[in-house]
Every structure is written in C-alpha cells, then in structure tokens.
Amino acid sequence: MLTYFDSSVLLAILLDEKRKDEALKLWNIANIRVSSILLRLETITVLRRTYEHNKSKLPTLWLSKKTTELNEFLQEVNIRIIDEDIEKIMTLKKEIAKCKTLDAIHISTAIEFSKLVSQKEFMLITFDKEMSNLAKSLKMTINLSPEENYF
Secondary structure, eight states: OEEEEOHHHHHHHHTTOTTHHHHHHHHHHOSEEEEEHHHHHHHHHHHHHHHHHHTTTSOTTHHHHHHHHHHHHHTTEEEEOOOHHHHHHHHHOGGGGGSOHHHHHHHHHHHHHHTTSOGGGEEEEOOOHHHHHHHHHTTOOBOOOOGGGOO
16 A cells, blocks of 8 residues: 655654654554655754753753654655646646645645555545544545544
8 A cells, every 4th residue: 555644644743743643553554655856855844843842851862862762654655746747737737725835745646646556555644633634535545543542
C-alpha cells in the first residue's frame, strides 16, 4: 500500500504527543511511505520553534537529537517536490481551497501520488481534522480515528 503522511503524524512522534503510539503504529504498518517536501520543511520548522520557545525547559542537545530522529524518519519517505502537477491539481480542484494553503498542498500532492496505484492501494494518514474531512470528501481512504482526537 502507498501511504501518504502529513506533518501532523510525524510531529506527534517527534514531540512525544499523546497520539505518539498511534502515529508510530500507522508509520510502522506502512509499506511505502510518501509525502510532499512540506513534510521535511514543516517538521524541521516546528522542531526549531519548539526548541526556541522552550529552551529553558529542554536539554541542550534536544534539537540536535530531534533533528537526527527526523532525518532517520525522512530516509523512509519518498518525497515529492511542489511542481506544475501539484499546482494544476490545486487550480482545477476548487474544493481544495476549503483548507489552509499548506494542507491544500499536502492534499494535492496526495492526489498526485494516488494516481500511481488503485484507490484501494492508497491511504492518506493525518491527524488534522480539516485535512481529514477534505480527503474524505475527495473519496480518499484515510486513517480512521475518533473525531475528538484530531488536532
């Protein structure tokens, strides 16, 4: 199965959030992991921002350790850059505008990846409620979780 991961799942793991175990389970059962370059950019930005806002509470090497962890996870992901194909999907599928721009890019990239396999062989994994709802409206298979657990 081709599995698209958005940043919320990887951040749950890296930041030891309450859904870390669920995120790790979803990560570990995925055969082929794919995502947008946004996965790399959003996660490193959030890690750096988290460190800056919590320097006094975190160990000195926290950011270095988390960056190393991030890079290990990213080695397992096939990353797609944002290009004309992604732009075309965003332009043609007006309903994608129902979510924030970065989420719209994630959804558009997921749509592009989903063209590589049958619908039953593709899944989008997210903990973001808006992205999840949009993906469902686009008939994408997503991870199913209780609604109250979304970020």
